[in-house]
Amino acid sequence: MKNLRKGDEILFRFVRRNMESMAARYRLPLKRVLPLEKENCARYFGRCEKDGTIFVRVRNASKDGRWKGIDEPYQIIDTMSHELAHLITLDHTQQWFDLHIMILGDMSGRRVFHILTSFHEQRHR
Numbered sequence: 132m133k134n135l136r137k138g139d140e141i142l143f144r145f146v147r148r149n150m151e152s153m154a155a156r157y158r159l160p161l162k163r164v165l166p167l168e169k170e171n172c173a174r175y176f177g178r179c180e181k182d183g184t185i186f187v188r189v190r191n192a193s194k195d196g197r198w199k200g201i202d203e204p205y206q207i208i209d210t211m212s213h214e215l216a217h218l219i220t221l222d223h224t225q226q227w228f229d230l231h232i233m234i235l236g237d238m239s240g241r242r243v244f245h246i247l248t249s250f251h252e253q254r255h256r
């Protein structure tokens with residue numbers, strides 16, 4: 132994964148694995164999950180394409196790649212569910228929002244958030 136900084140691959144793989152299992156659980160047409168390219172990521176955290184490819188970034192676009200404090204796990208888990216919900220529609224409709232919130236709650240219940248918090252603490256120690 133050439134777009135990832137050293138040390139971010141384990142985090143990205145964790146994100147991808149959880150997105151794949153959520154997609155299977157909700158029967159969403161996920162094709163693949165890829166890291167968002169650094170030069171392309173200043174304005175958003177993820178992107179979903181028509182063919183079911185989702186791009187997610189695990190680093191902020193700022194120089195040191197950090198979010199402020201605990202924002203990081205929140206941001207990543209929010210991006211994961213936001214983009215997964217786009218697999219049913221690319222627009223921000225009520226249907227998209229309902230699925231986004233459902234997946235977000237589901238992942239929180241599965242301790243995904245707590246694990247992302249551990250990654251954050253370990254990466255920015």
Ligand SMILES: [Zn+2]
Pocket residue numbers: 213217223
């Ligand atoms: Zn969106």
